[in-house]
Amino acid sequence: MGAIAAEVLVSRLADWGVRTVFGLPGDGINGIMEGLRRNADRIRFVLVHHEEAAAFMATAHAKATGEIGVCLATSGPGGIHLANGLYDAKMDHQPVLAITGMQETSVLGTGYQQEVQLDRFFADVAVYNEMIVNPAQLPSLVDIAIRTAYGRRGVAHLTVPNDIQVAEAGQQPYELVAPANPPVTAPIYLAPAVRPREAELRAAARLLNEGQKVGILVGIGARGAGRLVEQLADTLDAPVIKTLSGKMVLADDSPYTTGGIGLLGTKPSEELIEEIDTLVMLGTNFPYTKHLPTPGKVKTVQVEIEPTRAGVRMPTDVPLIGDVAATLEALLPMLRRRPERRLLPSYQAKMAGWRTNMAALESADRDPIAPQYLAALIDDLATDDAVLTCDSGTVATWAARHWTIRGDREFYLSGNLATMAPALPYAIAIQHAYPDRQVIAYPGDGAFAMLMAEFHTACRYRLPIKVVINNNSSLGQILWEQMVLGYPEYGVRFEGSKPDYAGWARGCGGFGAYVDRPGNLRGTLREALAYDGPALVDVVVDANEPPMPGKIKYEQAKHFAEAFLRGQPHRASIATTLFKDKIQQLRER
Template identity: 75%
Template sequence: MGEITAEVLVSRLAEWGVDTVFGIPGDGINGIMEGLRRNRDKIRFVLVHHEEAAAFMATAYAKTTGRIGVCLATSGPGGIHLANGLYDAKLDHVPVLAITGLQESSVLGTAYQQEVNLDRFFADVSEYNQIIMNPAQLPALVDVAIRTAYARRGVAHLTIPNDIQVAPAGKDPYQTVAPVVAPSTAPIYLAPAVRPRDADLRTAADVLNAAEKVAILAGIGARGAGALLERVADTLGAPIVKSLSGKMVLPDDSPYVTGGLGLLGTKPSEDLMEDCDALLMLGTNFPYTKFLPKPGAAKVVQVEIDPGRAGTRIATDVPLVGDVGATLEALLPLLERKEPKHLRRYQEKVRDWNERMSSLESADRDPIAPQYLAAQLDALATDDAILTCDSGTIATWAARHWRIRGRREFYLSGTLATMAPGLPYAIAAQLAHPGRQVLSLIGDGGFAMLMAEFSTAVRYRLPVKIVVNNNNSLGQILWEQMVLGFPEHGVRFGEPVPDYAAVARACGGFGVHVDKPGDVPGALRDALAYDGPALVDVAVDPNEPPLPASVTYEQAKKFATSFLKGQPHQGAIATTLFRDKIQQLKG
């Protein structure tokens, strides 16, 4: 057999710099798998256990490298399984290419086995979405798909019928008169250097210069502009709040940083949003508007690369369309230096907050406090460690007790906030950065969803370290029910409690279970020292609440109401809350 169309697909991906494809074979993509086999010196195929994990891995690969991530699934149910991971990429604005199979073109529309219109299914999640129906069109459509994914920071999808995959490369079976669209001569995407107009920059500077108490809210869009960001903060005497996705934009010990915002944030950040008279938003579309300044309380300048997103969360006085780094570089000479009185006040508040958080990281608490577990992982990890995280209470502990310092990075499902990406993210990050320490702090609920991927880590000999914060429950939902005034229902898994350490050992990796605080540091050290995939399953206090920085009267009232309605763990929860308060007072 000569060169087939699937080989052209793989070669073109390689020319675009793709070196890894995540997926699972199936009869709908056997031709593509053959193309990968014939070109295995160009592209590494990573075999996973679930297509959802493949999509998460592609998303994490894009997040951690800045290059397009690629996932592959068969027709029908295989393609459907990609959806959750692809929505994660869409909502966090990272470039991912999904490739799926399709039944032979001659049977499409006949309700053939596993026939699903995947182009229609992916219509909402994708920025570019095409069926390849002619081998001659493939190279050009690969180019358009990848360029679009980069340009629009989202998902592109190509679905290819079985017969097209194995057709002779470049053959046009229809002998059309129209010329074949030629592929790009240079398969490369050059991002434009977007800078706001001078008049808009001047207007923004006037607003910021006139304000007395400026606050900055920085998101992941400010990544790489940390030094400029600190210069702006120093000039304006402005404290900096970081979104959760933007946690790695600046070190947590920066003198300008107040921490996060929202349910997972800090009290100084909340106070700042109520206190400022001007807010500079940089590369963030922060969704929780109730934590932002009240309408009319502060002038708002927003730097946003996508003009369609500027002003969607809060009324914006001056939208600046541009890259954060290029914008700050142009804006900085226009800003007037302010006295740092406002900044110093928040530096004092941050010191007090950090003392409160440190008091909850006590080794004396039994059952194990999740804050202590997160703090120990933070203390033992390297300064260039990459931490991936899942959604739920675990995100609270990571947000507050995992400190960004040195070259550390932090990744989670930001806007979609889905469960289960922690482990797949770690695998992709380790493949992308083989020389760095990669850790995942993940809840038992999220780990259980895709725990078969630990076997993937073992098979590829990836030294990822998985720490399971095991409260044997869906902790975030438990506390949400209580804050709504409902007795808990359907959130505790009960007996028997799975032994995730045994699962890790059964897969061929390191696994240890910990249920005593004194054993936590040693277990983590052993896992970090192990030459291969390691898992530490830690039984933490299931009644530890991920309390917001400030508890409102309504939240407190409904929380109390849930107790009166028959909360089955009143005693344990009350004891934990009491001990938290004692620890804070002692601290």
């Protein structure tokens, strides 16, 4: 049997060090599936239940390993299903390659069954986007796609018509000669350590040395530079705020950090933003500008690897184009250490108070179960090198405030896209990449239901992920957002019959447990974490626990009250929960 073009495509992926492809077969990629079969000793195909999950898995693989993630989908609807996960990769700047099928070249343009021009469909999401129309284009276009995905930190897409997939490898139906393709030895792509120019470094140093009250905002772009960030904070007497995506840049018990920012952040962080006269932004493109200083109020230095993102969120006095670690190594010797300790001690005291308030909400005595207690138990029982994933929604608030980064812990979620449903596929992909680490997914019930079939994927591959569902039988974040707008909630609670998620887990061949009493929770979580295989715990939590902002503003409180007056249907239960929260915080003082 002669080599086919799809075999060359897959072999070239393996040359680049790709070891896993996440996907779902279809008649539009049968040739590529044959290429994978012939290279099964070099690349493992992970069969999923939904293409969206495959794209999330490829994104999670890139986030957790730094290597390109690869997903595969058939033509038409299969490729369309990839879009949400690929936008997650795009907006969080992760290198991902999507490979899709396409109808035979002879019928393109005729309105053939499932004919969707996926190269056009992916025009917005992809930094590199091509259709293979000649077998001789392989493997050159694979090389270019992967280099572009790495170099531009984004999504590359190749779509391959059916007839091209199964054509003879290297077939050249045209007169042009294909370029030479030398062997590739992985790893082939090494990101350069980019350092700003000397003049810009000195300008930044002057500005920072003149600042009286300096604050630091770090994002995921500062990952791996935590020690240098703490040196900067110590030199400038500058507290460090962390974006949610950047939560693992510094340990949460670091004396330099005030925790998160924004609606999911802390009160000390909000107060710091209001007090500072100088801001240092390190590896972040934090989008919620209303939580940043008022433009013109502060001087700003921004360290950003991508020049087009510098100054997008804040007027930037000195943009430093470079990666965070190389930039700080060059900048720190130019800064004067402040002998007086004023801002840091002040915010260390504020953070101590904030942590006391958060701990008060983690009560084991509350019934229904307080979601803060559930999050705190996960934090307490997880290993110090656990990989934690969570979904968008109220779970992100509880994770932000009640999970602590310590040791070698890592934390992943959909950052800028903030889509529902990635927690479970993220966990599967990360467990696949790191089989010896504890991986815990923390979805809400709404998000879990979207891609719950993928728990079966974990069971089929015996991936020992642990899934803890924060089940409030509602789309909790939307519920509170409606109220903050001043409207009573509408269409956000799943009333009536309740899905048996624990039964589903057992039916898949994993561990499944249901908990609706706080006294049973710790023991059940321990049992699930100790289980030698995939495990799921469905935890019923208080649906009326609001994810309150760190610092409540007048307009928020006003609109919240208006929702009550306009007929909020669960106002009595919500008021009772808020009263209990306040009583517990007062008890801790």
